[in-house]
Amino acid sequence: MKTIQIAAESQTNSADEPSRASLPRLCIVSCGREPDSSGTMLLALMEKLPATMPCIVQIREKQLAAASLLSLSRRVKAMSNASQSLIVLNERIDIAAAAGLAGVHLPESGCPPDKLTPLRHKMLIGKSSHSLESALDADIRGADYLIFGPVFDTPSKRRYGSPQGLDKLEAVCHAVGIPVFAIGGVTTENAQRCLSAGAHGVAALSLFNDNATVSGILYNLEQVLYR
Amino acid sequence: MIPDHPFLCFITDEIRYPVEQARHALGGGAAMIQLRHKSASGEQLYRWSVEIRDICRKCNAIFMVNDRVDIAIASDADGVHLGQQDLPAAEARKLLGSSKILGVSVSSPQEAVNAENENADYVGFGHIFPTSSKEKYTVPTGPEAIGRIIQAVRIPVVAIGGINQENAHLPIAAGASGIAVIAAISRAEDPEAAAGKLVRLLELNRLR
Numbered sequence: 001m002k003t004i005q006i007a008a009e010s011q012t013n014s015a016d017e018p019s020r021a022s023l024p025r026l027c028i029v030s031c032g033r034e035p036d037s038s039g040t041m042l043l044a045l046m047e048k049l050p051a052t053m054p055c056i057v058q059i060r061e062k063q064l065a066a067a068s069l070l071s072l073s074r075r076v077k078a079m080s081n082a083s084q085s086l087i088v089l090n091e092r093i094d095i096a097a098a099a100g101l102a103g104v105h106l107p108e109s110g111c112p113p114d115k116l117t118p119l120r121h122k123m124l125i126g127k128s129s130h131s132l133e134s135a136l137d138a139d140i141r142g143a144d145y146l147i148f149g150p151v152f153d154t155p156s157k158r159r160y161g162s163p164q165g166l167d168k169l170e171a172v173c174h175a176v177g178i179p180v181f182a183i184g185g186v187t188t189e190n191a192q193r194c195l196s197a198g199a200h201g202v203a204a205l206s207l208f209n210d211n212a213t214v215s216g217i218l219y220n221l222e223q224v225l226y227r
Numbered sequence: 228m229i230p231d232h233p234f235l236c237f238i239t240d241e242i243r244y245p246v247e248q249a250r251h252a253l254g255g256g257a258a259m260i261q262l263r264h265k266s267a268s269g270e271q272l273y274r275w276s277v278e279i280r281d282i283c284r285k286c287n288a289i290f291m292v293n294d295r296v297d298i299a300i301a302s303d304a305d306g307v308h309l310g311q312q313d314l315p316a317a318e319a320r321k322l323l324g325s326s327k328i329l330g331v332s333v334s335s336p337q338e339a340v341n342a343e344n345e346n347a348d349y350v351g352f353g354h355i356f357p358t359s360s361k362e363k364y365t366v367p368t369g370p371e372a373i374g375r376i377i378q379a380v381r382i383p384v385v386a387i388g389g390i391n392q393e394n395a396h397l398p399i400a401a402g403a404s405g406i407a408v409i410a411a412i413s414r415a416e417d418p419e420a421a422a423g424k425l426v427r428l429l430e431l432n433r434l435r
Contacts, residue, residue, distance in 0.1 A: 065312035066294060091269060094296035098318040109268035115301035119322065 019124075020144050020179055024086065025201030025225040026218075027056040027126075027147065027181050028208060034061045037071035046079050048214045053222045054084035056126075056181075058105045058203075066095055073099035088126060093119050105147070108134050114141040128183075130164070132172055139176040147203045148172050150184020151194060156206065157184055166197045173198030188220035201225060228289060228305070228328060229349055229383055233429040234258035234405040236385060237422065238293070240413035241265065249279045252412050253286045255422020261308050261407070263293035276302030291330060296322050306330065308351065311338065316345035332387075334365070336379035343380045351407055352376045354388020355398055359410055370397040377402045392424050399432040 028049075030042045042059065049055060059076060061069065073089055077099055080087050086102035089095055093104040093116050103124030106113060113125045126145045127138040135146055150157040151169050163184055173180045179200030186194065186202045194202050202225070208214050236259035237252035239245035249260045260283055262276055276290075276298055283290035283305070291308045292299035296319050299307045306328025307319055316331050323329060331342035332351045339350045356367050367388060376384045386398035387407040395406055408425065415421035 066314045067312050070314060070318065092295075092297055094300070094319075094322055095314060097322060098314060106269065109270045111269035111273045111298060111301050115273060116297065118300050119297060 023124075023145055023179050023200065024054040024056050024084075026053065026221055027058060027183075027201065027203035029058045029183075029203060029205040030060050031205060031209060032060055032062065034064065034072065037064065037068040037075070039072045039075050042072075042076060043079055044211060045208055045214060046076070046083075046085070048211070048218065049083055049085060050218060050222065051083055053218065053226065054086070056086045056088060056203075058088050058090055058126075060090035060105070060205075062090065066092065069095050070098055073101055077101055086124065088124060093123065093125070096123060097121070103144070106143070112141050113138065113143045117142075129172065130160075132168070132175060135172045135176050135180075139178050143178060145179040145181065145200070146172070146176060147181045147183050148199075149182060149203075151182045152185025152187075152190060154185035154206070166193055169194065169199060170197040188217060188224060191221060191224045195225070230258050230405070232433050233399045233403070235422065235425050235429060236261060236291075236405055236407040237412050238263050238387075238407055238409045240409050243413050245275050246278045246282075248413050248418065250282055251418035252422045253282060253288055254419040255412070255424075256426035257288060257412075257422050259289040259291060259405070259407075261291040261293055262304075263308075265294075269295075269298065272298045273301055276304055280304055289328060291328065299323070299327070306348070308332070316342055316347050320346045330385070333376070334368075336375050339376045339380045339384070343382050347382060349383040349385055349404070350376065350380065351385045351387050352403075353386060353407075355386050356389025356391075356394055358389040370394075370401045373398055373401040373403050392421070392428065395425055395428045396432050399429060405429075 077087050088103040088105045089101055090105050096104045097119050105126040108128045108130055124144045127143040128147045129135040150163045153163050169182055181201045181203040182194035182199040183203040186204045191202045235257045237257045238261040239248050245262055262279055280290045280302055289305045291306045292304045293308050294313045296307050308330040310332045320329055328348045330349045331347040333339040333342055342350050354367055355370055383404035385405040385407050386403040390406045390408050391411040398406055412418045412422050
């Protein structure tokens with residue numbers, strides 16, 4: 001019974017591998033300030049996404065209860081149907097599954113990915129990592145991609161100490177066999193240095209806070225990430 | 228799987244270590260443990276769940292996880308208990324399958340009927356008495372309100388809210404299938420003895 005299950009798992013994993021390499025190179029993380037399930041801020045941001053650049057859009061609104069997260073997830077998913085973007089929900093694979101999202105993004109201290117197999121089916125599992133150890137652990141436990149950081153200085157993360165830097169990013173990218181997104185202080189100017197360090201792409205949150213500048217930033221990022 | 232005689236459900240207290248609390252409650256004879264912790268990380272919840280699940284199995288008790296269907300499935304808990312702000316019961320049921328236990332907190336006969344229609348196995352109803360464990364902005368229902376829930380649904384009704392050794396017989400007399408408590412055990416000087424007294428009270432009322 002156990003053997004059969006493991007065989008089935010590794011089969012799913014190998015079938016998923018091509019999609020890992022073809023993941024979008026930009027991950028947009030929601031601002032965490034949606035007052036309710038209407039998702040006004042996130043939907044306004046998604047309207048600006050160019051059809052030419054698919055993204056991973058991570059819904060990260062920890063202040064909302066599960067019922068609201070489900071409504072919000074369904075709303076965002078309906079909005080994404082036109083584009084190629086992949087919608088993932090932070091932390092809760094159960095809600096992501098109920099909403100039919102593309103995946104879940106687990107915080108570094110989230111439930112171990114390998115324990116979520118019964119709920120996973122074809123969903124992507126991303127994982128945040130702030131160290132080489134946790135990056136390797138996430139890879140072994142079947143995560144599809146990592147978000148590693150903070151790579152650069154960012155005001156929201158200063159209380160956790162100094163940033164990881166490009167060297168640690170490079171070490172993680174070389175150590176794991178899954179795509180790595182750099183996060184933390186990423187800009188259109190330094191995104192190229194993340195790719196040079198071996199990152200598959202970049203992830204950002206506050207970069208997209210100002211609706212007036214979003215389109216320009218997205219355009220510039222597309223030039224760097226898809227050159 | 229849900230006991231057919233009045234039973235004690237213990238819900239872990241957010242401000243205490245849940246595994247130790249569960250051990251005490253089970254030592255006193257609780258038939259159901261619900262892990263409820265809103266601020267713990269997913270990894271921490273998973274680890275606590277696995278530990279409490281193992282202790283519950285040894286004691287033939289039911290292990291429920293509050294709100295988190297993901298953690299319940301990951302840790303192979305016996306079921307999930309949902310509030311009205313959590314995943315809709317029908318969605319949780321789809322994820323859990325038919326063999327897991329699904330409980331839903333309700334505060335009216337209509338919510339109880341909805342929960343039953345969405346394949347809940349039991350409803351928790353309250354708060355019956357004034358309670359210190361959670362911020363409540365509504366007045367207590369009183370034990371007499373339990374009858375209206377029992378009339379509305381066929382599934383068991385578990386009474387919750389401010390239940391202690393002095394008043395535990397009232398919800399049972401009103402027809403509740405069980406009682407759920409937090410503080411009456413977690414904040415007692417001797418939690419295991421407090422659980423034991425509640426269980427004996429329930430047994431006494433069963434014999435009547």
